[in-house]
Structure formats: structure tokens, C-alpha cells
Amino acid sequence: MQARITNCIRRSISSAAPTGVLSTTYRGTFFEERSMKILQDHLSMSLRHVGGKSDGGIDLMGWWWLPPPSSGPGDAPIDPSLSRRRLRVLAQCKAEKRKASPKYVREMEGVLHRYISLLNPSPALGAASTSQYPLVALLVSESPFTKATILRAQSSPVPFFLLHIPPLPDPNAAATANEESDSDEEPNENKIGSAVWNPALVRGLLDGKMEVRWERSPNGTGRPGLWWGGRRLQSWTPDNASEADLTLDREDSFFEALAEGEPSG
Numbered sequence: 001m002q003a004r005i006t007n008c009i010r011r012s013i014s015s016a017a018p019t020g021v022l023s024t025t026y027r028g029t030f031f032e033e034r035s036m037k038i039l040q041d042h043l044s045m046s047l048r049h050v051g052g053k054s055d056g057g058i059d060l061m062g063w064w065w066l067p068p069p070s071s072g073p074g075d076a077p078i079d080p081s082l083s084r085r086r087l088r089v090l091a092q093c094k095a096e097k098r099k100a101s102p103k104y105v106r107e108m109e110g111v112l113h114r115y116i117s118l119l120n121p122s123p124a125l126g127a128a129s130t131s132q133y134p135l136v137a138l139l140v141s142e143s144p145f146t147k148a149t150i151l152r153a154q155s156s157p158v159p160f161f162l163l164h165i166p167p168l169p170d171p172n173a174a175a176t177a178n179e180e181s182d183s184d185e186e187p188n189e190n191k192i193g194s195a196v197w198n199p200a201l202v203r204g205l206l207d208g209k210m211e212v213r214w215e216r217s218p219n220g221t222g223r224p225g226l227w228w229g230g231r232r233l234q235s236w237t238p239d240n241a242s243e244a245d246l247t248l249d250r251e252d253s254f255f256e257a258l259a260e261g262e263p264s265g
Helices: 002-014 021-042 103-119 147-154 171-180 199-205 251-261
Strands: 045-049 060-066 085-094 135-141 160-164 194-197 210-216 222-228
Touching: 021 045, 021 060, 021 085, 021 135, 045 085, 060 135, 085 103, 103 135, 103 147, 147 160, 160 199, 194 210
Parallel strands: 085 135, 135 160
Antiparallel strands: 045 060, 060 085, 160 194, 210 222
16 A cells, blocks of 8 residues: 555656546545555554545544553663554545634544444443543644644644645656755655644643654754654554554444534535
8 A cells, every 4th residue: 555655646746636626536535645654654653545425524544553651761762563552543634725724623523522422322431431442633734724723623622633744846846856955855745744732632642751843854854753752753553454453443333423414515
């Protein structure tokens, strides 16, 4: 899958996207696949594509592989396969020119609450007992987030991760820039604009251990990097994650419930 996504990105840089209505679908699907590759290669997430007419607003789903909250600074560099726990991720990708608005945060809150209700229909039980795997809402946007969107996510009780992945440059401009750029510069298809998470995630699920730091290369370019307990966190996902491993508990019922709860169109 990784090779297919990489080839898709390279082909898209050198060729124009379809026009009209089809271009909207193409752009959305391409952005979802590009996001999935970046999340796997740099942010320790193994995800699969879900998007469709009955996706209920979910484009990607899978796992986020992170150290357990009890691990300290000296634990981060050890063999990741022996030290990582997994968090359930439900993601929505927005490839839009206008800035991402707070309504997308509200939509993702609704998705997670419906998922929790499906797993745990008894109101007497707390959300923590819905699953052995904690839930994280991931919102990926091709355009920057508005200040109101960030504030809305920061105040949400839902663990939120907001990720901005800037659009790829014009193919002709990209070719010229690549010829003049330093070899240490991050490839355009891998660039991350910003990464923000709320207190419910970093202080709750992650126990205050993880942070984003802006890392710069010798030529002055940079990108956000994940740090755990004061040390850089190696990006890692299992090599043998199957399609079944990336599915949700009661997935069919979940998407049926989401589709019923979403307005048509």
C-alpha cells in the first residue's frame, strides 16, 4: 500500500488533476491517501481508507502506536515493538481551500460520541469502560485551522489531534524548486504545516508525556516532530498490520448508525 501511495503522489505532482466535479472527488481521495502515508511514515499511525457514501464522516481509521503513559525519558529509544500501546484513531480529512472551521470539530465529537454509545449503550457506565483501547479524534486539513477551530478543539472533552498538511505546489514550480533546494529539505509531499492537540489528549490519554517540537534542518527548513518524555519519539508501526487489525469493533453497525444520523447530501 505504501508503494502505491508514493507512486500516486509522484504521478500527481507531474500531471494535472481532472476538472469539474470529478476533480473534487480526485482531490479529496488523493489528500486522504497522502495524509495516510504521512501519518504512517512520520507519526506512528497505521490507518486504512474508509471514505464513501456511508462512511458517516470517517475517512481513515486505525491505530496510533505510542509508549505507555508510565514510560519515562529513557524508555522512548528502546525496541518500539516491545514498548508501544495502541490508541484507536478515527480521522476526517478536509481538502478545502477555505480554512477549517469549528463545525468540523463538532462533527468529530458527534462521531466519537455515537461510537461510544454503540459500544456502551448503558448510560450508567462511563466512557472509559467502552473499550480497552482509548479513542482519539484526528482532523487533517489541507488548509490552516482558524483560531476559533483551535479554541473549540482545546475546550473539547474529546481527545483531539489537529493536523495541517499544506497542499502540494504547482508541478512546474515544484520542479524548479527541487532543482534549487538543498538535499536536506523535507520533500514537498511529506511536509507538515502544524500539529496541535488538546488537553483531553495530551494531559489525559498521554499523561503530559508527549509534545510537538519544531525541528529545523541545517538549511533552515523545518517540520513538527513528536517528543516523548524529553526525547525524540521514533516513528513506528507494525509491519504485519492486516486489514482485520484496522477494523473497528462492531464496524458494520457503527457505520449504519453514523449514516442514519447524518443529514442527506
